Each structure stands twice: as structure tokens, then as C-alpha cells.
Amino acid sequence: MPGHDLPFSAAEYARRLDLVRKEMAARDLDVLFIEDPSNMAWLSGYDGWSFYVHQGVVVFHDAAPIWWGRHQDANGARRTVWMDDAHVLSYADHYIQSKHRHPMQDLAGMLRNRGYDTKRIGVELENYYFSAKAFLTLQAELPNATFEDATGLVNWQRAVKSDEELVFMRRAARISEKIIDGVFARVKPGMRKADLVADIYADAIRGLDDAWGDYPAIVPLLPSGADASAPHLTWDGRYMESGEATFFELSGCYRRYHAPLCRTVFLGTPPQHFLDAEKALADGLAAGLDAARAGNVAGDIARALAKELKAAGIERSARAGYPIGLSYPPDWGERTISIRDEDDTVLEPGMTFHFMPGLWMDGWGLEITESILIRDTGPAECLCNRPRELFVKD
């Protein structure tokens, strides 16, 4: 192990590598190349904002994993991964955004030199950072290899959190609470939205005395009024207005671990349809939390929620949540399970989700959500502890 501090114990990294190798064996894979930065960090400890160029972790059965990336980022790898320096390999800078060269030519050369060019290689075909061109280049360079789609292979191993991971997620949850408390304390009519976001960021990054804040994988989202009918608009320089609702979709982040928390503020007196939706959502959340038990399936949560919403006349087609944990931009979800009717994944103790039944209606929006942990027995635990209600302020 290197001289620097790692966020997790050696046993924890060994546990992760073991899980991945078992799944590789089950799929008869000799080599796994992962480019997803969340998977890279989870397996190797690597942490840096360098995922805008090609890099990855290569997992073998018969040798330690290799961090592979841009030459100038190898310094960062040596300072963050648990593997020794002999397992940090890099490619020259002239491969970067070149018309003539592609970094995958270098990766292919490395695999060829080590005798893996006729093996079965897993790659993440559906991933932000493994481009179509990367795959085509790797195929062309290694014509005798067999490529298998290993999208989500590592992500699925991340679903059940260890105790060490839950410590981080609970710290993230404390930061989430701090952010939302700050919003409620400051928000008022006439406040420029960008100023509110400046405070949100400051709270998120300052974190707590014993838990500095990392950058969340999604920026704060806080659309108002009719803009709140769209879930993903970012802020601007307009002013908070009386008579409008604004939802706040936020997460604290501790060492890349997230615990999202969404709440909605109404400035002024909310109309009845808003209060009705609030009640339906609170009932739906309570029913969903009760269904979020080990042994049930993800779809059970969605159905419990939908039943309460439907009773209040609300039909909702979007999924109602996703697994959370360690993440890099552009998403804090793990992209495996979805809380929706068709998902029959069995819930296991230690799984964590953002239970997220956002309502994006015609001309308005309402978000009240919870980050949840599936327990050994009983309903899910909410990682944050804030009232599940609309926040009304004059």
C-alpha cells in the first residue's frame, strides 16, 4: 500500500475487487476495462477531475489491477490509488484530442504486450466516458480479442453498501440537511436566485466541522413557478417571487458519496391543488418507505407510491428513484435498479436509494424526496431527518 491516506481500509478494497472478479468469472471474462470514474474510484481509490480524457482501471484475475490514463494524470493516480506505482501506466500527451491518434491504441498495445490480445475482454458499452470511437478503435487494434458488454458489471457490485460506505453516506446526509436548512432560513421574495445558489454551494462545500464537502455530481436545481414543470433547468439571475413554488433538488457530498434531499418552498399562500399534492406525496412516500423492505422488490416501492398518488388523482409516468452512493458527474445515480413497476430486483439490506417521486405538472412542480437505506428488517431508514412537507414562507 502507498504512503498516502486512502478513504477506505485495505479489507474494503479487497472485498470490492473480489466481488468484481467473481462476476467476471461468472461471465467468463479474462479482462475488464472500466472507464466509468465512479467504478474506477470505487475499485482503485482514484480521485481526480480527469475523466474528460480517456482513462480507466483494468482488472485481471491473475495480476493486480492497473490504473491507465494520461501521462500528467499518472501523478494524481500515484497519489490516490491503493495499487503500487508499477500498476500506474500512462500514455503520451499527443494522444489527447488528436486527429491522428487515439488513446485506445495505447491501451491496446499494453494489453497486447501482456498477452491479453486473444482473451475475452469486458467493456462498458453504455457509459459516458467510453465513447463509440474508443470501442471501434479497441476492436480494430485487437482483432483477435472477444469483446463482451460489461455495462453495469461493477455498478451492480456497488449496490449493497458496506459499513464503511454508510459512514460516508451519513456524513453526506448531515451536509444535505445543513444545505436545506440554509435554504429555508434565507429564501424570501426579492432574493436573486444566483445569490441563493451561492449560499447553497458555500454550505455544501464548507460542510461540517468533521466533514468537508465534496462537489456533488449534479449542480443544485431550483426552478420556480412554471419552470418547475421541467425537472432539470438550472438557475439564473431572476428574483424569487411571492406566489410561486420552488423545488430544491440538492445533495451533500462527502468524499464522492451522496445523500440527495429535495424539498419545496412556497412563498406566500399555496393554492389548494398544491396542498392536495403535498398530502398525496407525503402519503405516497410513507407507503413507499413501508414497502422498501428487504425481500420485497424495487417495483413494490413504486406500486405503493402510485396507489396513493392515484387515489389523489395524480398519474406519474417517470421512475420514482434509483440507487445512490459514490458518484462523479453527470449523475449521482448508480444506473442499475430503477424504482418502477417493471423492476423486480429484490431489495437487500445495505442497498441505498434516492426515493424520488418528483411531480412535474402542467405549470408547476413539487419535490419531496428521501435518501433511504434498506434495513435487515422493517421499513427503510431515511438517511436525512427533515419533515416531509411543503415549506411555506411569506
Added chain:
Amino acid sequence: MPGHDLPFSAAEYARRLDLVRKEMAARDLDVLFIEDPSNMAWLSGYDGWSFYVHQGVVVFHDAAPIWWGRHQDANGARRTVWMDDAHVLSYADHYIQSKHRHPMQDLAGMLRNRGYDTKRIGVELENYYFSAKAFLTLQAELPNATFEDATGLVNWQRAVKSDEELVFMRRAARISEKIIDGVFARVKPGMRKADLVADIYADAIRGLDDAWGDYPAIVPLLPSGADASAPHLTWDGRYMESGEATFFELSGCYRRYHAPLCRTVFLGTPPQHFLDAEKALADGLAAGLDAARAGNVAGDIARALAKELKAAGIERSARAGYPIGLSYPPDWGERTISIRDEDDTVLEPGMTFHFMPGLWMDGWGLEITESILIRDTGPAECLCNRPRELFVKD
């Protein structure tokens, strides 16, 4: 045109579409599908944090462009793009992160229904958001189409900035100056790094009275001491120490336009090798700025810089800059031109670059950079106005 405010004039969007269509014609493309969020925003006005799911803008010669994306994000599209609502199309939520379906099946259906399934279709093979699986799915769904690699087609049209764009970039530059001034005012030994970052974010987002700050496409980078040998490590909860240098790689952002500015702080008395490197870098930047003239090529800037660095005994292999402008995470570069020896792209008035000769040395790092504009005549203009020197503070 829709009822909402657009960041640019109708003439500006028409100019952009015209440029893209001309290049499509030059490459004999009937259809262009762009998934890069920067290209989407530049062409259509679309702005939202929804690029973690598949979406895109489809450009035709014989019809207006189409925004295509997730159902819940169509509300955001209708509120941000210049095309009318008939040109906003969406797919159902059960395509999201599904084991059974892929959003590209929906896109293929749309293209088939409109008679483009036997045409020549350009796609961005090397892009964060167009996955390998997306390409394979599109190919399988449209077996009679011809796919061409259109990576960078739109990016290259963005290289020369319009006057309207330069107004935004100058606002971003004012925000960059404000951020770096704030760092210099606040930084001192014993300050927790996360607290410094909290203030950086607050300054960046608060922006100026007439220019609210948008989220930069890269988070603040500020490694200290030996960590500064690695260019892309993010912050932590440690404390600023005397006797160490910290570089600050930052950018203000105004409505997605960037003007990065990097400076280095030394707390205490810098050693001679640091002062020598500072002088070499200042000389190299001055020489590079003088070479950054319309009619010269990108490589001329790199060579002018390298000559000065070499005279001081510094060999640098990484590229020394890239074009900047409108960007979404994970990168604020445009991924076309590189300021390096082999790049013979002719510089044109209106091109903007981050001239970025970072020094990541053995055990320390130094960054002094400029965002620059190529002028009609004479050397480049620096968009920010701050001394090009090491900032020393006790």
C-alpha cells in the same frame, strides 16, 4: 420564436445553423445527430442538466432542427430552445437505464418515420454523451442508413466567436478576476481548503451585479505542495500551509461561456527554483501571446512558449492550451485545436483559447495562464486583466 428569452438573437442562431448545414453539405450528410450538450446549446439554445440521459439535436437540410430527449425534459426544451414546440420530441421514461430498451430505438423510429432511414447520417463517435451502445443500437435499428463520423463537426463551427458571444466571454472574464481576487485576499496559512473553495464557489455563482454566475464546466482545482505535481486533484479538508505553493485553476462562467484564469499562490518565501520558473513562464507567455496572431498557426504559440521555457531548462510535453467558449461538464475546452507543435490550424480573428502552459513538476506545480482572443491584427488580447506573476503572501 417562442415567448421565452433566448440568450442570443435570432440572427445569431441562424448564422450557426447555416454554418453547420454548409459543413454537412461539404461532407454530403443528409442528417446530423448531435448529443454533445455544448453543441446542442450552441445550435438550439437548450440548457439543462439532463445530459446524463440520451438526448440530442437533429439537424436536417430540408426541415428545422429537432430537439429530442426524455419526456420529462421536453418541458425544459420547450422553455429554452428557439424552435417551436412541434420541433420538440421526446421518448417515454421506460427507456431510461433499461435492461430491455434503449433510447436510440426511439430516435431510429423517428428518423424512419420521416424517411431518413436510408440517408447519410452524421454522428459524434468521440463524445462523452454518445455511448458505444448508442451507436451500435442506431446501426442495428437503421441497417440501410450510412453512418459517418461527424465528431467535432459542430465544435469546429464554434471556433470563431461572434460579437454576441464575446460579450458573454468578457462577462465570464470579469467573474474570473473576481474569483482570483477573492482567493488572494482570503488565502492564508491555517485556512481549511474546503472553506476557501466554499468562498470561491460563492464568488463564482454570485457573479457581478449585472452578470450572475453559471456553474463552470470544471470544478475549482487548487492542489498544494507535492499534490500540485498532479494537475487534476480536487480539494479536501486539509489546511493551507506555509512554505507551500498552491495553484488555482478556475473559471468564471456566464450563461455557459467560460474565461479560465489560473494563478499560483506561495505562502511564505518561495525557493529560487520557483522564482526561476515564474520568470520563464512569464517570458514564455509573453512570447506566446506575441505569436498568437491571425495568420499564424496554433503550433507557433507552442513553439514560442517552448523556446523560452527551454532556455530556462524546462521541458514540457503537455499541450499548452485549447479553444474555449460555451461548455458543459466535464470539460471547458472545445476539443478541436490544440496549442502544440504539431497543430497547424491557422489562427483567425475571433478565436478564443485558454493559453495554459501549466508546469507539473517533480514535487511541485506552477500555473499562470491567460484566456486569449485572436485579434484582426497584432498580438492576442487577454480577456482577463491580472498580473502574470506568482502571488506571494506570508
